[in-house]
Structures are given as structure tokens and as C-alpha cells.
Amino acid sequence: MTSEPARIRPYQSGDLDELCRICLQTANNGGDGTSIFRDSRLPGHVYAAPYALFEPSLAFVAADAEGVGGYVVAALDTAAFEQRLQRDWWPGLRESHPEPSPDLAGELSSQEQSALEAIHHPRTTPAELTGDFPSHLHINLVPRLQGQRLGQQLIATVVSALRAGGSTGLHLHVRPGNYRAAGFYQHLGFAEFPAEDRRVFTMDFTAPSG
Numbered sequence: 001m002t003s004e005p006a007r008i009r010p011y012q013s014g015d016l017d018e019l020c021r022i023c024l025q026t027a028n029n030g031g032d033g034t035s036i037f038r039d040s041r042l043p044g045h046v047y048a049a050p051y052a053l054f055e056p057s058l059a060f061v062a063a064d065a066e067g068v069g070g071y072v073v074a075a076l077d078t079a080a081f082e083q084r085l086q087r088d089w090w091p092g093l094r095e096s097h098p099e100p101s102p103d104l105a106g107e108l109s110s111q112e113q114s115a116l117e118a119i120h121h122p123r124t125t126p127a128e129l130t131g132d133f134p135s136h137l138h139i140n141l142v143p144r145l146q147g148q149r150l151g152q153q154l155i156a157t158v159v160s161a162l163r164a165g166g167s168t169g170l171h172l173h174v175r176p177g178n179y180r181a182a183g184f185y186q187h188l189g190f191a192e193f194p195a196e197d198r199r200v201f202t203m204d205f206t207a208p209s210g
Contacts, residue, residue: 004064006062006063006064006069006070006148006150007064008060008062008150008153008157009063010056010059010060010061011056011060011061012061015052015068015071016049016052016053018068018071019044019048019052019059019061019068019071020040020041020043020048020049022069022071022140022142023047023140024037024040024041024043024044027043027111029177029181030178033111036112038108038112039097042097042112042116043115045093045097045115046118046119047115047138048073050085050089051073051074051075051138052071052073054081054084054089055074055075055076057161058073058074058075058076058158058162058165059071059073060158060161062141062145064144064145066144069141069144070139070140070141070150070151070154072137072138072139072154072157072158073158074136074137074158074161074162074170075135075136075137076134076135076166077134077135078125078130078134078135079125079127079134082122082124086122090120093119094120099116114175125171129193129200129202132202132204133168133169133170133193133202134167135162135171136171137155137158137170138172139151139172141154151184152188159205162205163205168204168205168206169206170203170205171200171201171203172185172190173198173200174199174200174201175199182199182201185201189203191203191204
């Protein structure tokens with residue numbers, strides 16, 4: 001008996017819960033984050049859902065016979081996307097996820113602290129990064145779909161869509177301890193961009209290929 005091979009397809013509105021599930025299952029530096037989040041949907045609300053809802057044409061999933069097991073989501077114009085989050089996304093999450101007191105914050109995992117920090121004190125991506133690399137992405141695959149070149153295919157798919165949308169470059173962030181992800185992006189030809197407290201990787205769409 002042969003199993004159905006995984007395939008890449010565009011995101012559909014019914015995939016949203018699966019994106020949040022995958023985001024949780026990969027939220028611990030690529031490993032399962034179920035035990036380190038009090039709210040299982042929190043990482044998905046921060047790192048996946050707004051992209052799928054606001055820019056669905058830049059969202060793609062990897063699915064096999066068991067269902068959706070991976071995704072990539074992107075924002076074409078990071079500065080404009082951050083403004084929309086401030087207006088249309090973070091206010092609702094601030095009500096449903098109050099900022100923790102200093103005592104409570106100390107009991108949270110670093111990943112949960114980071115997600116809450118993103119909601120209550122979102123960073124603005126510096127112009128020196130968005131000037132040349134205006135787009136950004138998030139990508140995750142559950143273990144059963146890893147090692148099948150699906151991550152590479154997802155990135156190639158969204159890069160093609162970003163190029164078609166007129167983007168000149170792409171950036172993404174990697175948590176300092178996620179060495180596997182950093183190696184993956186380096187293998188795909190991303191260049192590391194100088195940053196202080198996180199690793200940033202970039203891809204220049206204007207550079208000649210080859």
C-alpha cells in the first residue's frame with residue numbers, strides 16, 4: 001500500500017485551524033510547543049492567522065493523506081502589514097490576552113513571553129531591512145512531512161508569488177536557539193543580516209541568479 005504523496009496547494013479558509021495547530025506543534029524551536037503555552041492558539045494567532053486572513057494569496061499549505069501538515073505565509077509589504085496589525089489585529093488580542101504581571105511573566109516560557117510581547121509591544125521592522133527586503137514569511141512543517149524537500153518547495157512557491165507581486169526581497173527571523181532552521185535557510189541561499197537579539201536571513205530578488 002502506498003501513501004498519498006504530500007503536495008503544495010494554495011491556502012483555503014478551512015485551513016485556518018490547521019495552521020494554528022501546526023504553529024503550536026512547532027513552536028518550541030521547531031519542536032512541539034503544546035506544553036509551554038497555556039493557550040494552544042496563541043502562537044497561531046501571532047505567527048500564522050493574520051497572514052492567512054489578510055494576505056491569503058501569499059499563503060500555501062503542504063498536505064498529504066493525513067491532512068495539512070505544513071504551511072508558509074507571507075506579507076508582501078512588511079511596513080504596511082505591521083500598520084494593519086496595529087489597526088485591525090492586535091487590539092482584539094490585547095483584550096483576550098491581557099499583558100501578564102511581572103510575577104506571572106516570570107513563570108511563562110520564553111516562547112509564550114515572546115508571543116505576548118508581540119501582541120502588546122509589537123516591534124517595527126527597521127527601514128534598513130525593509131528597504132531592500134520588504135517582504136517577510138513564516139514557515140512550519142510537522143515532523144512527518146520533514147525531510148521531503150517540502151520546506152524548499154513551500155519557500156519556492158511563496159517566493160514566486162512575492163516576485164509576481166513586485167517584491168524586491170524577502171527577510172525572516174529565526175530564534176537564536178533554532179540552529180536547524182538557520183542551517184536550512186543558509187542551505188537555500190539566504191544571507192544572514194546583522195542583528196542583535198535574533199538571527200535574520202534575507203533573499204535579494206534583484207540579484208542575478210546563478
